Amino acid sequence: MIHPRHFLLAIACFVLASIGFAQIACAATANRASAIVSFCASDGDKAAALAQIVALGVSADVPERAWSRRMIDAIRDGALVCTADGHALIQASPPLDASSLRPLGSSDTAASGASPYVPSIVMMRRLAVASAEIDMFAPQSETRAAAARQVDKFFALLDPAIVSRAIRHESDPQIAAALTVAMAKRGLTSEVKADRLAAVKAVAEVPSETAHTTLADFAAQESVKRDPELRQAVEHAIRGIDTSLAFGKAFSILFSGLSYAGVLLLTALGLSIVFGLMGVINLAHGEFIMIGAYSTYLVERFMQAQLPAFFDAYIFVAIPVAFVICAACGMLLEFLVIRFLYRRPLETLLATWAVSIALIKLVQLLFGSQNVEFVTPGFLNGGMQVSPGFFVTYNRVFAIALALLIFLATFSIVRFTKLGLLMRATTQLRDMARCLGVAAERVDRIAFGFGAGLAGLAGVVLTQIASVNPSMGTGFVVDSFMVVVLGGAGSLAGTVVSSLALGEINQFIEPFYGAVAAKVAVLLLIVLIIQKRPQGLFALKTRT
Amino acid sequence: MTTLPEPGSSRASRFTLHAFASKWVGERLEAGLVPVLILVAVYMPFAYFVVPETNALHLSLFGINLIGQIMCFALLALALDLVWGYAGILSLGHGVFFGIGGYLMGIYLLNGAYAETHVLPDFMQYMGASDFPAAWKLLSRLDVTIVATIIASALVAGVFGFVTFRSRINGVYLSIITQALTYALMLLLFINDVGLGGNNGMTGFTRIAGFRLASVPTQIGLAVSSCLLLVAAYAGARFLARSSFGRALIAVRDDEPRMRFLGYRTHTVKLIAWCVSAVLAALAGMLYVPQVGIVNPSIVSPQLSVEIAVWVAIGGRGTLIGAIVGAILVNGLKFWLTAQAPAVWPFILAGVTLVIVVYFSNGVWGAVKPAGRQRGDISR
Numbered sequence: 001m002i003h004p005r006h007f008l009l010a011i012a013c014f015v016l017a018s019i020g021f022a023q024i025a026c027a028a029t030a031n032r033a034s035a036i037v038s039f040c041a042s043d044g045d046k047a048a049a050l051a052q053i054v055a056l057g058v059s060a061d062v063p064e065r066a067w068s069r070r071m072i073d074a075i076r077d078g079a080l081v082c083t084a085d086g087h088a089l090i091q092a093s094p095p096l097d098a099s100s101l102r103p104l105g106s107s108d109t110a111a112s113g114a115s116p117y118v119p120s121i122v123m124m125r126r127l128a129v130a131s132a133e134i135d136m137f138a139p140q141s142e143t144r145a146a147a148a149r150q151v152d153k154f155f156a157l158l159d160p161a162i163v164s165r166a167i168r169h170e171s172d173p174q175i176a177a178a179l180t181v182a183m184a185k186r187g188l189t190s191e192v193k194a195d196r197l198a199a200v201k202a203v204a205e206v207p208s209e210t211a212h213t214t215l216a217d218f219a220a221q222e223s224v225k226r227d228p229e230l231r232q233a234v235e236h237a238i239r240g241i242d243t244s245l246a247f248g249k250a251f252s253i254l255f256s257g258l259s260y261a262g263v264l265l266l267t268a269l270g271l272s273i274v275f276g277l278m279g280v281i282n283l284a285h286g287e288f289i290m291i292g293a294y295s296t297y298l299v300e301r302f303m304q305a306q307l308p309a310f311f312d313a314y315i316f317v318a319i320p321v322a323f324v325i326c327a328a329c330g331m332l333l334e335f336l337v338i339r340f341l342y343r344r345p346l347e348t349l350l351a352t353w354a355v356s357i358a359l360i361k362l363v364q365l366l367f368g369s370q371n372v373e374f375v376t377p378g379f380l381n382g383g384m385q386v387s388p389g390f391f392v393t394y395n396r397v398f399a400i401a402l403a404l405l406i407f408l409a410t411f412s413i414v415r416f417t418k419l420g421l422l423m424r425a426t427t428q429l430r431d432m433a434r435c436l437g438v439a440a441e442r443v444d445r446i447a448f449g450f451g452a453g454l455a456g457l458a459g460v461v462l463t464q465i466a467s468v469n470p471s472m473g474t475g476f477v478v479d480s481f482m483v484v485v486l487g488g489a490g491s492l493a494g495t496v497v498s499s500l501a502l503g504e505i506n507q508f509i510e511p512f513y514g515a516v517a518a519k520v521a522v523l524l525l526i527v528l529i530i531q532k533r534p535q536g537l538f539a540l541k542t543r544t
Numbered sequence: 545m546t547t548l549p550e551p552g553s554s555r556a557s558r559f560t561l562h563a564f565a566s567k568w569v570g571e572r573l574e575a576g577l578v579p580v581l582i583l584v585a586v587y588m589p590f591a592y593f594v595v596p597e598t599n600a601l602h603l604s605l606f607g608i609n610l611i612g613q614i615m616c617f618a619l620l621a622l623a624l625d626l627v628w629g630y631a632g633i634l635s636l637g638h639g640v641f642f643g644i645g646g647y648l649m650g651i652y653l654l655n656g657a658y659a660e661t662h663v664l665p666d667f668m669q670y671m672g673a674s675d676f677p678a679a680w681k682l683l684s685r686l687d688v689t690i691v692a693t694i695i696a697s698a699l700v701a702g703v704f705g706f707v708t709f710r711s712r713i714n715g716v717y718l719s720i721i722t723q724a725l726t727y728a729l730m731l732l733l734f735i736n737d738v739g740l741g742g743n744n745g746m747t748g749f750t751r752i753a754g755f756r757l758a759s760v761p762t763q764i765g766l767a768v769s770s771c772l773l774l775v776a777a778y779a780g781a782r783f784l785a786r787s788s789f790g791r792a793l794i795a796v797r798d799d800e801p802r803m804r805f806l807g808y809r810t811h812t813v814k815l816i817a818w819c820v821s822a823v824l825a826a827l828a829g830m831l832y833v834p835q836v837g838i839v840n841p842s843i844v845s846p847q848l849s850v851e852i853a854v855w856v857a858i859g860g861r862g863t864l865i866g867a868i869v870g871a872i873l874v875n876g877l878k879f880w881l882t883a884q885a886p887a888v889w890p891f892i893l894a895g896v897t898l899v900i901v902v903y904f905s906n907g908v909w910g911a912v913k914p915a916g917r918q919r920g921d922i923s924r
Contacts, residue, residue, distance in 0.1 A: 275716075279716065281716045281719070281720065283850075337898060337902060340902045340903075341901070341902065344905070345715065345716050346628075346634045346715070346716065346719065347857065347901045347905060349634065349636075349716065349719060349853075350850070350853055350854055350857050350897060350901050351897065351898055351901045351902065353850050353854070353897070354854070354893070354894040354895075354897035354898050354901070355894065355898070357890045357893065357894050358890060358891055358894035358895075360890070361887070361890040361891060361894075362891075365887065474846075474847075478723065478724055478727045478846070481720045481723070481724065482720075482724060484720075485717060485720055485721065514735075515731075516728075516731040516732055516734070516735055519727075519728050519731055520728045520731070520732060523721075523724050523725065523728045526721070526724075527707060527708070527721060530711060530713060530717070530721075531707065531710075531711045532711075534711050534712055534713050534717070
């Protein structure tokens with residue numbers, strides 16, 4: 001009777017044969033034993049045998065790949081034992097037959113007295129190369145990325161056919177680029193000029209910092225300097241790489257400006273609403289951000305302990321939680337303090353400052369003053385190479401997206417709901433609104449809570465991109481004040497425009513002159529702009 | 545602006561403590577401040593040298609140093625009260641002027657230290673400098689330094705004030721911008737390349753005007769001069785506040801547009817008060833630094849600048865004397881409590897500030913001051 005697995009294998013061979021993989025897949029199946037035999041032969045070419053095993057390992061057949069992987073590991077660990085009859089077994093408990101990887105019965109273990117194969121240093125390097133070659137075809141991208149780094153190290157020992165096949169199969173452009181550079185390094189060391197030219201061209205196709213360094217090192221060689229054609233090709237390639245890297249850098253500055261603008265928008269939105277509505281500057285706004293971040297921390301802890309299956313979703317759970325907690329705190333603050341201070345905005349400043357130092361101290365006592373560590377949800381880890389030198393991290397994309405969503409939500413609330421209507425009426429002319437029956441006190445309280453809640457949402461986002469500690473709010477609050485002053489109090493459009501402008505200006509100056517110079521320049525710019533527009537860029541039409 | 549009286553906003557000044565207190569305190573108590581401060585100034589050397597240590601009236605050097613520092617803070621608060629209480633400008637950036645005075649004094653003191661030891665300050669060695677900066681040598685004399693401080697602080701205040709007052713930035717906007725200014729200056733001073741000592745600041749001072757800084761008479765002398773400068777500044781500010789200029793200033797505070805229509809150059813009036821206040825704050829910084837023996841970016845932190853406003857608010861703004869009382873009360877309490885129970889202090893400061901701001905908007909002094917000269921609401 002035919003074993004079902006062999007039957008399936010035969011079908012697979014048939015199918016694969018029709019699309020051209022026949023030699024690799026089917027020959028490999030038959031060749032397990034022959035690879036072992038040639039490896040175990042005392043006078044055999046061990047390197048060739050290893051190549052045979054690798055050829056199986058890079059085939060499309062999943063079990064063959066697993067077998068090859070197991071073999072390489074066994075040889076490297078010194079666990080492969082060649083028996084006298086040309087078979088081999090892998091020392092483990094229980095011992096495995098090297099060909100089928102099935103556990104051996106006790107009757108077969110008689111030969112296990114033979115000593116295992118101990119690889120030499122040269123062999124160890126070959127094994128490392130072999131395992132990298134196999135890993136290049138692994139399904140996990142992390143494994144492939146690690147293999148690409150290995151390949152870069154051992155570029156001289158590589159089998160070019162395998163690497164170029166891996167490049168063709170690679171879906172991640174970053175890994176493909178690393179492999180291409182590794183391949184090209186091989187070409188650059190070649191004696192044949194055509195090979196070198198081709199390699200230079202290949203490197204130029206995948207611009208990156210490593211590609212740049214590789215070519216620069218290559219251009220420094222004497223033999224290259226002497227050859228005008230080669231030199232010209234290299235210089236051309238380096239120029240091309242520089243250009244695309246410069247574009248990438250410009251994009252990444254734009255992007256980091258955008259993400260900073262997102263944070264500014266989130267932190268300034270609540271401040272702007274409250275300032276526009278009540279003329280109140282809330283110095284405790286930064287502490288609401290901090291409370292939002294600590295609420296996220298509590299949610300994270302809770303999810304880790306109680307619902308580890310949904311741990312990654314904690315950031316989404318934290319959004320409503322932080323909003324509600326901060327809104328409640330804000331309404332409480334309004335009820336206890338702010339409402340006694342209307343028409344005395346300067347004193348509100350001091351009162352909210354007092355609240356802020358008390359809140360900082362309170363959180364310090366509860367959680368300690370050191371930074372709180374967060375476990376980033378899996379889907380926010382890492383990032384994506386959009387173009388050479390332009391790497392987009394998912395947490396910043398998340399921040400930008402959330403800022404946009406929250407802004408749209410805020411805009412719709414202010415624009416299309418009854419609460420928004422009452423808020424706008426009160427902002428424009430408080431006394432008239434009161435005369436027409438608007439409960440201005442209630443509007444104030446709700447709006448203050450809403451502003452505090454928005455600060456809490458900013459705190460949720462900041463847990464992913466900034467360090468969280470009790471005094472984190474003080475740094476952000478000065479920046480968000482600047483946004484409000486520049487944009488005009490209470491103007492949503494002004495808040496967006498000025499946070500975008502400040503975010504981008506900040507990130508454009510920072511790489512060249514440092515963060516402090518950026519802050520100082522922004523401040524001077526704002527002082528200059530409000531010379532012309534004292535109420536901000538987008539002053540609301542109020543009738544007070 | 546039309547100000548409809550709000551139902552719940554009965555003024556805190558009708559609190560009974562006020563009526564009670566106004567029966568037995570008044571102008572006389574206010575007039576008593578100057579003699580009291582002079583008495584303290586005269587008493588300090590006496591208490592250290594003459595009164596035996598076992599006596600309760602004896603003052604340790606630590607205590608005298610503390611009094612000197614608190615007097616500097618009181619001068620700082622007085623400076624802020626001049627602009628906040630009388631011109632309605634709440635500056636959250638007076639630390640900038642305090643810092644200008646402090647850093648210029650630091651440069652002068654380092655000059656003295658270098659002339660004596662010929663060893664470059666640590667931060668300069670660390671930055672790889674081989675010689676004392678030539679520009680710094682300009683400040684090798686105390687009188688030059690004092691003049692330079694006055695000019696520098698007046699100039700900075702003048703430029704900033706001219707730009708902001710001319711474009712009619714006031715109220716909360718001005719507060720925010722001054723706070724940002726402080727924040728930016730602090731960040732700037734944190735950088736080593738600015739050459740003012742970075743994070744660690746300047747220290748290692750040896751002599752001031754030829755006297756050893758560490759010696760007892762110098763420290764007592766500094767504390768006494770802080771007291772006397774405070775008295776002089778108070779007298780000057782009081783004179784200014786009661787002159788026709790002071791009346792104009794109060795009128796600008798209460799209704800700037802009307803004053804402008806009446807033909808006053810309101811921004812000039814405000815600018816003069818602003819510059820005088822800045823100079824006073826800078827002088828306070830000059831006296832503060834030799835007494836603490838170090839100057840670092842923390843003296844221009846936004847935190848300190850807000851705190852100055854809190855001292856004034858607690859003492860009672862627009863009274864001059866209230867600022868002094870507030871600064872002495874809060875800082876005395878702070879020095880005492882941060883030693884006793886450091887964790888509690890922020891809560892107490894926050895609580896006191898909230899209670900004062902919400903219920904006693906005229907501060908401690910306002911609560912005991914006689915009625916009659918009721919000030920208008922400055923927060924328009």
